Amino acid sequence: MRQLSISQPRKVLFGENALLQLPDELKNMGIKNLLCIIASPLRNIASGLLPALEANDISAILIDPIQKEPTINDVEAILASLNKQPIDAVAGIGGGSVMDVAKVIAAKINNRQSITEMIGIGNLNGRSTFLACIPSTSGTGSESSPNSILLDETDNMKKGIISPFLVPDLVIVDPVLTVGMPPSITAETGIDALCHCIEAYTNKFAHPLIDLYALEGVRLIAGSLLRAYHDGTDMQARTNLSIGSYYGGLCLGPVNTSAVHALSYPLGGEFHIPHGLANAILLPAVFEFNAPADVKKHAQIAAALGVDSSLPETAMIRQAVEKLTELLVSCNVPTKLSALGIDKSSVDGLATKAMGVQRLLKNNPRELTLEDAKSIYHKLF
Numbered sequence: 001m002r003q004l005s006i007s008q009p010r011k012v013l014f015g016e017n018a019l020l021q022l023p024d025e026l027k028n029m030g031i032k033n034l035l036c037i038i039a040s041p042l043r044n045i046a047s048g049l050l051p052a053l054e055a056n057d058i059s060a061i062l063i064d065p066i067q068k069e070p071t072i073n074d075v076e077a078i079l080a081s082l083n084k085q086p087i088d089a090v091a092g093i094g095g096g097s098v099m100d101v102a103k104v105i106a107a108k109i110n111n112r113q114s115i116t117e118m119i120g121i122g123n124l125n126g127r128s129t130f131l132a133c134i135p136s137t138s139g140t141g142s143e144s145s146p147n148s149i150l151l152d153e154t155d156n157m158k159k160g161i162i163s164p165f166l167v168p169d170l171v172i173v174d175p176v177l178t179v180g181m182p183p184s185i186t187a188e189t190g191i192d193a194l195c196h197c198i199e200a201y202t203n204k205f206a207h208p209l210i211d212l213y214a215l216e217g218v219r220l221i222a223g224s225l226l227r228a229y230h231d232g233t234d235m236q237a238r239t240n241l242s243i244g245s246y247y248g249g250l251c252l253g254p255v256n257t258s259a260v261h262a263l264s265y266p267l268g269g270e271f272h273i274p275h276g277l278a279n280a281i282l283l284p285a286v287f288e289f290n291a292p293a294d295v296k297k298h299a300q301i302a303a304a305l306g307v308d309s310s311l312p313e314t315a316m317i318r319q320a321v322e323k324l325t326e327l328l329v330s331c332n333v334p335t336k337l338s339a340l341g342i343d344k345s346s347v348d349g350l351a352t353k354a355m356g357v358q359r360l361l362k363n364n365p366r367e368l369t370l371e372d373a374k375s376i377y378h379k380l381f
């Protein structure tokens with residue numbers, strides 16, 4: 001069995017209203033100057049924390065992050081705006097983009113390494129600033145992963161900084177923060193988390209130590225996504241999705257994703273399709289393509305999705321593909337690229353770009369050629 005290295009957050013607080021613990025946690029760490037990167041809809045929550053931070057002698061700078069998927073330039077602009085103010089902790093409160101930005105900013109403070117030099121696996125040379133991540137969506141799993149994904153505008157490609165130094169010191173998973181998510185975001189981010197778990201479990205480099213999280217993540221997300229989509233205040237469903245997202249994030253460091261994410265990055269880079277939506281559209285077709293390479297594990301995923309496990313494995317896989325498509329349709333997630341205004345003439349360019357994401361394609365259980373990539377994209381018209 002291959003060796004595995006897992007970097008997990010130093011401390012995790014999980015549960016309804018756990019966010020209220022943030023000021024005390026920072027005080028216990030001796031933090032005096034906090035940079036809080038927070039999504040605009042959560043500003044009220046941050047304002048509520050300010051008196052408790054002040055009472056603990058912690059000064060806080062609040063920054064509204066970029067609205068869309070963050071670019072390297074966005075992060076550089078935030079760093080420049082800080083104008084060398086003293087900061088000894090960075091907290092990212094929001095979705096994956098917010099947390100990814102917080103991670104890189106924490107890594108950049110007191111670090112001369114450029115963001116471009118940090119890109120890749122294991123290239124970041126360290127982090128000296130305390131980092132807290134507090135998710136308001138249940139999707140990217142950035143709170144428990146060593147990844148930060150930024151758009152590089154020089155070639156319109158999403159680039160990953162992957163490093164154990166990007167695993168937060170403190171994670172607060174408070175499902176109450178996810179209640180305000182609109183149904184469409186609940187669906188898209190939830191399917192992103194589902195992809196993390198499915199792609200880790202069926203991965204060429206899957207590992208029993210991670211399989212447990214991956215399979216349970218699939219079960220929790222598949223069992224709760226529709227409930228949370230239809231009733232955002234269903235706390236049991238929100239809690240299950242928060243756990244599933246956290247488990248998905250744990251899968252990303254030691255195992256990571258494969259072809260769904262590789263094929264989705266060009267859709268994000270070229271057409272600015274949100275990450276979860278791009279993955280969602282690709283998931284059924286890639287699952288069907290990959291299944292022959294590991295029938296047993298794909299059948300086990302089918303069972304975790306709720307398919308009758310007394311069926312023959314190939315029938316289970318067929319039903320899983322149908323179930324995944326039904327899940328998208330039930331959540332009003334588009335199932336075709338044409339619905340997003342993308343033309344068939346883009347397929348060759350998308351496939352060529354996807355083949356460049358070898359850091360993920362090498363993980364795919366079935367070898368995927370340029371022609372395979374084109375054929376998968378063509379299925380989505």
Ligand SMILES: [Fe+2]
Nearest residue numbers: 140192196275
């Ligand atoms: Fe993802």
